[in-house]
Amino acid sequence: MLERNHLAILRAVDQQGSLTAAADLLCLTQPALSHSIKKLEQRLGTPLWQKEGRQIRLTQAGLYLLRLAERILPQLELAEEVVCEIASGQRGTLRIGMECHPCYQWLLKVVSPYLVAWPDVDVDVKQRFQFGGIGALYAYEIDLLVTPDPLLRSGLSFEPVFDYEQVLVVGNEHPLAQEVAISPEQLLSETLITYPVELERLDIFSQFLHPANCSPKKHKTIETTDIMLQMVAAGRGVAALPGWLVAEYQSRMPVTSVRLGAGMQKQIFLGQRSTDPKTDYLTAFIELAKKQSESPI
Known part of the structure; x- marks a missing residue:
């Protein structure tokens, strides 16, 4: 041979x-x-x-x-x-799965300096709206999972890296734009626009509307954040998004944010396999994500 x-x-x-x-x-x-x-x-x-x-x-x-x-x-x-x-943790491909769909802009602000700091490590982002993040971690399809809703499972660990508030975004001419905060009942006559995700995974339903036995007049789904906010700006509906994301768009779109009830506080978590040996470039990404999130987005 x-x-x-x-x-x-x-x-x-x-x-x-x-x-x-x-x-x-x-x-x-x-x-x-x-x-x-x-x-x-x-x-x-x-x-x-x-x-x-x-x-x-x-x-x-x-x-x-x-x-x-x-x-x-x-x-x-x-x-x-x-x-x-x-x-030795000096080279590889960091595979990141996204379950926080509007958090792509936040991720870019972490990835950009990370690629500079780790020139021999590539980054691959999987962003699918029906993404099975937990299963992908177990199957070694990804190394990190970005999610606002961690599920405690054996062999996995989740670390919070960023706090934010989920808000309602409306057009500047919308009647709700004058409100400081709204109740679930005020959405009964509204068209609510969301990402195409199961209702039980949408905070606006699971944490705000359903506990009050309320539903919007109409529910539409749109995949892209830009189109969603253009629809909102045109008065075609309202949407629930992270407050920091709405603030970014307010400078170029006629939209504003309104608090949901007493405030819906959320966190972005990075999930990983706790059974894996610690990898330098993976640990460095988590630390950079925390550091990046300490400054205003």
Whole structure:
């Protein structure tokens, strides 16, 4: 069977020009090196080199394997280097799953300085509205889960990184824009726009409307935050979003925020597998997320 050490011997012989020098480079004895190739030649049924005085000349079969060695060995050596860097927390791909759909803008403010601080670590973000975050963590599809609603499960841990308030966003000309805070009953005649998520996972329903046995007149779903807020600005409905996100859009859209009852306080959590060995670049992301969130978004 052709093995990596056979390719390494052929490359070393070609580079060094003699069996003795090649054996020294590979930390082998010359007899051991020659014996290894002799056994391979017997299995392959063809010689790989011929001696011409003190020189070694590769046969056609030997030259073919040398070209193979020149392609494969650098890839294997790079793979070993990368894996060692991953093991030491210096390199890898940080895979992030999103369950907090409007939090994408917040995530960008963390990812940007993170990529500068960790140039050998790539970031992959999975943002799906029917995303099974807990299952993805267990299945090793992601390394971190961004969520406002952590579920306590064995083998998982969740760390809060950012506090915010969920508010109602309305157009500046909407009658509710004059209110400081609203009650659930004031949404009975409204069109409520949300992301396409199950009702039980929408805070405006689970924490505000349903406890008061209230429902909006109409419920629409829109996937993108920009279109949602354009609809709100045009008076086509109202929406519940993080207060910091509404503040960002107020400078370029005619929308305003209104408190939901006494205030709906929320947190963004980063979930991870607690059973995993601590990885430097993953821990660094969590710390940066906390630091970033200490300053106004």
